[in-house]
Amino acid sequence: MKTFLSLTTLAAAVSPVVHAQVAVWGQCGGIGFTGSTVCASGSTCTEMNAYYSQCLPSTNTGTTTVVGTTTTATTTSTAPPSSSGTCANRTKFKFFGVNQSGAEFGTGVVPGKWGTDFTFPAPSSIDFFVGKGFNFFRVPFMMERLVPPAGGITGPFSSAYLANLTATIQYITVTKGAFAALDPHNFMIYNGAAISNTAQFQQFWTNLAGQFKSNSKVIFDVMNEPNGIPASTAFALNQAAINGIRASGATSQLILVEGTSWTGAWTWVSSGNSAVFGAIKDPNNNTAIEMHQYLDSDGSGTNAACVSSTIGAERLAAATSWLQANNLKGFLGEIGAGNNAQCITAVSGALCAMQQSGVWIGASWWAAGPWWPATYFTSIEPPNGLSVAQVLPQALMPYL
Numbered sequence: 001m002k003t004f005l006s007l008t009t010l011a012a013a014v015s016p017v018v019h020a021q022v023a024v025w026g027q028c029g030g031i032g033f034t035g036s037t038v039c040a041s042g043s044t045c046t047e048m049n050a051y052y053s054q055c056l057p058s059t060n061t062g063t064t065t066v067v068g069t070t071t072t073a074t075t076t077s078t079a080p081p082s083s084s085g086t087c088a089n090r091t092k093f094k095f096f097g098v099n100q101s102g103a104e105f106g107t108g109v110v111p112g113k114w115g116t117d118f119t120f121p122a123p124s125s126i127d128f129f130v131g132k133g134f135n136f137f138r139v140p141f142m143m144e145r146l147v148p149p150a151g152g153i154t155g156p157f158s159s160a161y162l163a164n165l166t167a168t169i170q171y172i173t174v175t176k177g178a179f180a181a182l183d184p185h186n187f188m189i190y191n192g193a194a195i196s197n198t199a200q201f202q203q204f205w206t207n208l209a210g211q212f213k214s215n216s217k218v219i220f221d222v223m224n225e226p227n228g229i230p231a232s233t234a235f236a237l238n239q240a241a242i243n244g245i246r247a248s249g250a251t252s253q254l255i256l257v258e259g260t261s262w263t264g265a266w267t268w269v270s271s272g273n274s275a276v277f278g279a280i281k282d283p284n285n286n287t288a289i290e291m292h293q294y295l296d297s298d299g300s301g302t303n304a305a306c307v308s309s310t311i312g313a314e315r316l317a318a319a320t321s322w323l324q325a326n327n328l329k330g331f332l333g334e335i336g337a338g339n340n341a342q343c344i345t346a347v348s349g350a351l352c353a354m355q356q357s358g359v360w361i362g363a364s365w366w367a368a369g370p371w372w373p374a375t376y377f378t379s380i381e382p383p384n385g386l387s388v389a390q391v392l393p394q395a396l397m398p399y400l
């Protein structure tokens with residue numbers, strides 16, 4: 001999500017910040033936090049726990065108001081379909097699930113403290129989604145915690161953080177038999193500086209993939225949401241990562257590459273990504289293009305209102321055509337929208353269009369995670385995340 005990028009940049013570049021405003025959903029306080037505590041207008045700094053406060057939209061704060069709570073599963077709609085029952089000739093996703101946030105929390109706090117600044121996904125949450133039939137979890141983590149700045153990105157791992165990350169991956173893949181995507185949630189920024197050295201980035205991935213090369217259920221998600229860099233730079237770094245992953249001996253697993261401009265599907269052409277990513281080469285022919293898409297007016301995933309009930313399919317259309325024209329596979333690594341009838345129809349329409357296209361192999365909802373506040377509008381953390389009661393059964397599960 002974009003919000004996380006701006007926070008990373010802010011904390012790294014100008015911390016401690018005086019008077020700067022934190023965007024909605026950003027961290028605004030907590031023990032050890034040194035950033036701004038001033039929330040953007042219309043939002044209020046709300047304490048989630050002693051170590052994590054977040055700017056929540058003022059209209060949501062402290063309430064359980066949910067837009068569209070009166071919607072029922074029988075919402076009528078002709079086009080796009082409101083359930084897979086009216087989505088003709090679809091091909092199911094190979095991978096379908098949720099993001100599992102937590103290990104990347106505590107932006108700017110390095111290394112931070114487990115249980116206070118960051119945490120790992122709850123096994124019970126993973127159980128919940130596997131029990132519903134989902135088989136994919138994207139697991140964000142913070143690079144600076146895995147490869148501490150003292151040694152740089154090619155340096156040694158923090159054995160404690162790696163052990164905990166590995167335990168999560170093992171739980172998902174071995175205990176539950178699902179797929180887990182390793183997601184360095186760093187926006188192509190490490191220790192406050194843009195990652196630009198392809199040889200070093202390649203080595204980082206050789207080192208990390210080497211840890212998981214014998215686990216066929218692990219997926220390598222090269223980098224969350226590069227942005228502020230040319231598409232060609234993002235491409236070169238992703239290509240280097242593929243080379244590094246395969247060189248480690250991890251030759252069978254799926255790799256996901258992400259473009260610049262937060263890898264937005266709707267901006268895939270205007271960002272320049274479409275002009276360069278068609279040339280991606282994987283010696284083992286198992287790489288897909290990961291894109292993200294939110295359905296609010298600015299595509300940032302910060303507003304519970306969707307532009308229209310057809311916006312999901314519309315925003316994916318050009319990217320889908322590009323994937324088809326280039327004979328590439330797509331993976332929608334993040335999709336999120338509000339808990340209301342219009343958004344539910346829009347999400348359903350997006351998933352239907354994807355399953356009819358023949359080129360999208362997976363999708364994951366943004367996001368589960370134990371520390372999302374009860375008011376976070378796309379939280380799907382069971383049992384009470386706002387996306388659990390309606391979005392899950394009405395917009396997601398029909399596409400299992």
Ligand SMILES: *[C@@H]1O[C@H](CO)[C@@H](O)[C@H](O)[C@H]1NC(C)=O
Nearest residue numbers: 085086087088089090091356
């Ligand atoms: C679905 O596929 C079948 C067989 O290929 C075809 O006859 C039918 O017209 C398709 N339906 C739609 C709505 O595309």
Ligand SMILES: *[C@@H]1O[C@H](CO)[C@@H](O)[C@H](O)[C@H]1NC(C)=O
Nearest residue numbers: 114115158160161162163164
């Ligand atoms: C790893 O998890 C354990 C609890 O299982 C915790 O005590 C420890 O602090 C964690 N360390 C890191 C670096 O995440």
Ligand SMILES: *[C@@H]1O[C@H](CO)[C@@H](O)[C@H](O)[C@H]1NC(C)=O
Nearest residue numbers: 283284285286287327328329
């Ligand atoms: C790569 O894999 C795809 C299936 O994912 C297949 O259609 C294509 O023919 C393969 N290409 C090569 C060069 O093996």
